[in-house]
Amino acid sequence: MNSLFVRVYIIFSILISLAFISLYVFVSYTLQQTLNEEIEWSLRTSWQSIASLIQEDGGFQYDEEVFSIFRKGSGNYLLVKQGNRVAEIQPDEYVLDFPQRYGFYTFEWKGRLIAGFIKSYEGYTIGVYRDVSEKRSYKNTLLKKFTLGWFLLLILFLLLSYVLWFLSLRNIRKLAKSIEISTPEELKPINIKLPSEFMPLLNSYNKLIERLNVYIQNQRLFLYHLSHQLKTPLSIIRTAVDLAFRQNRKKEELLNLLLNIRASVEKALKITEKMLFLYRLESKSHQTNLENFNLKLLIEEVLDELLPLIDKKNLTVDVKLDDVILEADKELVYSILINLVENAVKYSPIGGKIEITTNKGCLYISDNGPGIQEEDMEKVFEPFYRGSNVLSQEGSGLGLSISRAIAQLFGWKILLENKRNGGLLVKVCFSA
Template identity: 30%
Template sequence: MRRLTLRGRLALLTAAAVAFAVAACATASWFLVREALYSELDRQLRDRVEGPGPKPRLSLLALDALADCTSEATKRVMPKEDPKARPRNGAGNASGSPWPLPPEELQQVVREDGTRCTIPDHGVMPVTSVDKRVARGEEKAAFHTGTGVDYTGKEIDVRTYTIAYDLWNGERGAVMTALPMARVTGPLNSLALTLTLVSVFGVGISAAAGLLTARASLRPVDRLAEAVEEVARTEDLSVRIPERGGDEVARLSRSFNTMTAALEASRERQRALIADAGHELRTPLTSMKTNIDLLIRSEETGRALPAETKSGMLASLRAQMRELTTLVGDLLQLGSPAAPPRQTGEVAFHEVVRRAVERARLRGPGLTVTTRLDPWYVQGDPDTLERAVVNLCDNAVKFSPPGGAVEVVLRGGELTVRDRGPGISEEDLPHVFERFWRSPQARSLPGSGLGLSIVAQVVQEAGGSVRLERAPGGGTVARLRLPGNLMPT
């Protein structure tokens, strides 16, 4: 089964389902017809034996056989006329109207002791326990299936109807009348053959229809497979599959298109990140290479640089190295989704903000940083949350004028960081959280342009939101909101 294609499995399952249904219907039909034929045969037997009088009817030959095998005591009380002289035209008698016995019909009389009175050259039937019970009066009548010998001496299957019969001297007995089972088995065999042929033909038609249906149904899947193979071969993520209808295949096509669109967007972001990172790394690396080349040339030529120049170059190298370190750290932070999952839990966010503000104070010793922090507990990673708050505070410190003030307030789950700097223009606000984007005022200041991107990523992972606004009276205010509670859970 596993070696078959999906199309083959669908066709096979369809054929199997139809075959099961056809077989069930055919079997049920056969048994219903069998029951109807048995009922009809039993009705024929009952109509032939049960006459209008109180006693069952016997054929003329059965009456003769009964007279021949009747006991002497019975013969003394029987009528004097010769049974063989009885009229053959169906005139009335004590047992009802007699009738000629057809060759295929068997009839015999069973006495109470189990002996039978048979018709010579017209077959014989074995006396069963059921027949004996009817002859003894324990049962009134009974149907049963068995074997008998017909008038040619051939053993055949018969359906027998045994009914109680009172002999002339009051002796109990029974009349056994049988018809060949060929009246039932013949039509049943023909019906079974017909049903088998129809079933085989129906299963064949259903298998062909299932195969055609599977081909038509899986044609969109074939197109999807071809598209996947095309993407794998060319690595072209712009490939799209036509989306038609609302079935499962159309849903699969939409999912594939959504996946390729997401992968294409991810690849474009990756390319943009690499390009922007290369651009940002090129400037400090070029400056460092220039300074190092000058220092090496000075040592190789023996022309010592002035102490002030050399000190300035080393200080520049140190600053550039610090800038590179910060840039690499920011790039690693942005690439953290590929890193192992962080350990998240309940975090006292006000304590995180307090530690971040202390770090920011060290970077702006001439600034006044005021805080007002209400308790707030959130779910997240404390290290990444602290890095986000530090970036917001560093941004405020960087753009604050000498002797300025920075206000940090945490109230009701919203953290606001305000500075008194030059502020951000309205046209620059939509771009502040983009990677490597820097406003014209910030391009002369140290930094990589990744700080606010890291803030946006951390806040998004924590289920919060962050935005920057122009503050009334000048400066910028950053608003960071995280879901949480006033009390620890």
């Protein structure tokens, strides 16, 4: 039974039925108790009337008015005994066949229900009885009507509840239909009225759609920029191959063409490798190898690798680092540092200065290059996007995207800020 509706409806029906049975038992018990109290009170009253006929000298005085209630056919019976001697019987001697117990009690006699009350007074044992079969029949008839009425009401209630629940789930089926006809090309939030219990499901779905739309849009931009970046090296390769196939090419010309092809292939490979690396980071499929290492030593490795570029532009690099121990994937952190420091070197003017410092758990990389236009501050972290003021510089536009993806993997932050006197300040904070 996989239907939630059927399971809930069955449980609801069982609970309602149990409530009905409990109500029936309670009403039946209460009605019986009320009836018994009424009969007992009536018998006590009759008993007191008989007891009042006993004289002070112990004699028993007959009273026509009192004894008239015990006439034959009235359904009332009387037995008065003094010791073992019968003092009075009304209306027939078969009263002697009635069971005799002190207090109030009921018993069956010849298919009739008889209620009796016996108590001693002034040496006499007085027992009054009454045929209560009609009252029992009345009680049973009342219970039958009550049972029939409540049973019909229960059936009606269950039918109505089924219909109402079925109608309330109609919107769920409408929601399922809307989801079914959705396509990746057109994912829109769904706006339909649902019961409040199902609104969290609809809201979660709409939020998922919003995230999917952003993801799909980013993928489209990603592929667009990728194709644009690969277009140039592939065009160069095709042109070089076409030229190589022409006749009368000198050896030196063929060598230059091959070098151009090789350079273009390397550029395309770098772009592809960076793209795949970024994809693994964003999809959380990259395996990280956590270890403890000194940030200062890792930055020294980065500067050693970039030393030829630094010397070529005659840059001054001022390094003031504390001994910061990080627990992370050393190779990934190296990728962040090489991207950020290489950008500082690339965009710094000849003879410029780069400062690398640490303070309060953050790394600062400062240059005196052109900085970033304010409208490009967030966009430069998008894949293949490059600032409008640095388009003349060679680059793929993937460095900052990869750096931020790695930082987010460890819960770090990368912030960019233009300096007042020119240049860019990059801030990497190693705590959230």
